[in-house]
Amino acid sequence: xxxxxxxxxxxxTHGTGPTAVHALRGVDLVxxxxxxxxxxxxxxxxxxxxxxLAGGLDASTSGEVLVExxxxxxxxxxxxxxxxxxxxxxxxxxxxxxPALTAAENVALPLELDGVPGRAARELALxxxxxxxxxxxxxxxxxxxxxxxxxxxxxxxxxxxDRRLLLADEPTGALDSxxxxxxxxxxRARVDAGAAAVLVTHEARHAAxxxxxxxxxxxxxxxxxxxxxxxxx
Amino acid sequence: xxxxxxxxxxxxxxxxxxxxLKAAFEARxxxxxxxxxxxxxxxxxxxxxxxxxxRDSEDxxxxxxxxxxxxxxxxxxxxxxxEVTREAPPRDELAIKLALALTVPGVDVRxxxxxxxTATVRALQTHTRRxxxxxxxQRDGTAPAGAGTTAAVLVLESLIFAAEAEVRWLDHCExxxxxxxxxxxxxx
Ligand SMILES: Nc1ncnc2c1ncn2[C@@H]1O[C@H](COP(=O)(O)OP(=O)(O)OP(=O)(O)O)[C@@H](O)[C@H]1O
Ligand SMILES: [Mg+2]
Numbered sequence: 001x002x003x004x005x006x007x008x009x010x011x012x013t014h015g016t017g018p019t020a021v022h023a024l025r026g027v028d029l030v031x032x033x034x035x036x037x038x039x040x041x042x043x044x045x046x047x048x049x050x051x052x053l054a055g056g057l058d059a060s061t062s063g064e065v066l067v068e069x070x071x072x073x074x075x076x077x078x079x080x081x082x083x084x085x086x087x088x089x090x091x092x093x094x095x096x097x098x099p100a101l102t103a104a105e106n107v108a109l110p111l112e113l114d115g116v117p118g119r120a121a122r123e124l125a126l127x128x129x130x131x132x133x134x135x136x137x138x139x140x141x142x143x144x145x146x147x148x149x150x151x152x153x154x155x156x157x158x159x160x161x162d163r164r165l166l167l168a169d170e171p172t173g174a175l176d177s178x179x180x181x182x183x184x185x186x187x188r189a190r191v192d193a194g195a196a197a198v199l200v201t202h203e204a205r206h207a208a209x210x211x212x213x214x215x216x217x218x219x220x221x222x223x224x225x226x227x228x229x230x231x232x233x
Numbered sequence: 234x235x236x237x238x239x240x241x242x243x244x245x246x247x248x249x250x251x252x253x254l255k256a257a258f259e260a261r262x263x264x265x266x267x268x269x270x271x272x273x274x275x276x277x278x279x280x281x282x283x284x285x286x287x288r289d290s291e292d293x294x295x296x297x298x299x300x301x302x303x304x305x306x307x308x309x310x311x312x313x314x315x316e317v318t319r320e321a322p323p324r325d326e327l328a329i330k331l332a333l334a335l336t337v338p339g340v341d342v343r344x345x346x347x348x349x350x351t352a353t354v355r356a357l358q359t360h361t362r363r364x365x366x367x368x369x370x371q372r373d374g375t376a377p378a379g380a381g382t383t384a385a386v387l388v389l390e391s392l393i394f395a396a397e398a399e400v401r402w403l404d405h406c407e408x409x410x411x412x413x414x415x416x417x418x419x420x421x
Binding site: 202204205208210215217222223226229230 | 356
């Protein structure tokens with residue numbers, strides 16, 4: 001089965017010479033359909049950098065990133081943008097909801113940008129909001145929502161449509177523990193239905209929902225945890 | 234903790250034989266601490282010696298049932314009425330190991346921390362999966378009736394919170410180590 005995401009010796013260096021910052025150093029990672037991988041590591045260890053490369057939002061300095069077998073370095077900006085919209089759902093560490101759009105419009109936006117007719121996009125958006133239990137807030141603007149509610153809108157936006165690769169950077173940050181677990185359950189369900197996901201988190205209790213937990217230190221993957229016990233008896 | 238009080242508490246529900254006690258203990262506690270049957274019988278023998286239980290009838294299969302005495306009932310009551318002591322915690326191997334790793338020369342503390350972090354996260358994954366099995370059985374109505382499943386879920390969640398706290402403490406140790414990378418202390 002083709003990996004949904006593959007990093008081959010992915011390296012990201014900011015700047016050059018003695019002041020260069022090595023955000024990622026030769027990271028190898030394969031994520032297959034039906035797999036949820038959590039990334040843990042201290043602040044500054046390169047977790048967000050890894051997700052940026054995986055989502056095609058930033059380019060590796062060396063090495064290669066493939067999404068569904070397609071090397072991102074071979075795509076022109078338009079091709080990259082289209083792949084991002086079609087295949088990748090992204091929850092950023094800073095939620096960037098557009099303040100001038102309602103919750104539903106924010107969620108529908110990536111679909112509309114990809115040519116889904118307005119009405120169909122709205123319907124899908126409402127369904128995604130319903131999954132995060134925010135359907136009643138569909139017509140509200142981001143500044144009319146609590147931090148946790150905004151976070152759930154951002155999650156709905158990442159889940160909307162049929163994305164094969166879900167990338168989430170601390171998606172449970174502003175959520176209380178029960179809502180946080182609910183988001184994890186949702187992510188888990190999407191993955192069990194065939195998506196692939198990478199979750200960056202500081203919270204071990206959330207990382208434990210993953211099939212594998214990988215640990216970053218100073219831009220390198222140093223270890224991996226994988227329980228022998230399965231999800232079903 | 235000895236299993237003594239747990240067995241007394243289970244016998245409050247009525248007479249049981251050794252294997253039944255083992256099975257009931259494990260079901261209520263999410264299979265988190267498997268008991269061997271030998272341990273159960275040793276404990277029952279001690280409880281009988283102390284007058285807390287006595288032998289009841291034998292069933293057709295020859296199982297010896299044990300039943301609570303009045304003294305046993307009082308002992309159980311005293312257990313419910315007292316708190317679990319936390320002031321003098323048992324020796325914590327991990328804390329001791331890290332304290333020594335920090336002070337004995339030639340140990341890479343970050344490696345020790347990472348190895349433990351991986352192990353604890355793996356345990357956390359295991360608890361999380363066991364809990365998911367129980368909660369989905371509860372949802373599908375395939376879980377055995379009674380409060381046993383909820384009790385088992387709560388025990389697993391206790392392990393989940395404890396493991397999470399341990400990972401947080403390990404992260405905290407590492408952050409503190411990096412900040413205080415003094416030449417005489419540990420090497421980061
Ligand atoms: N645009 C940039 N220019 C220079 N350095 C950068 C840039 N982006 C990230 N870095 C550096 O790269 C390293 C990794 O950053 P990254 O954001 O991936 O960390 P992180 O693991 O996500 O941390 P956190 O847990 O705090 O979010 C850090 O040292 C950071 O300062
Ligand atoms: Mg980050």
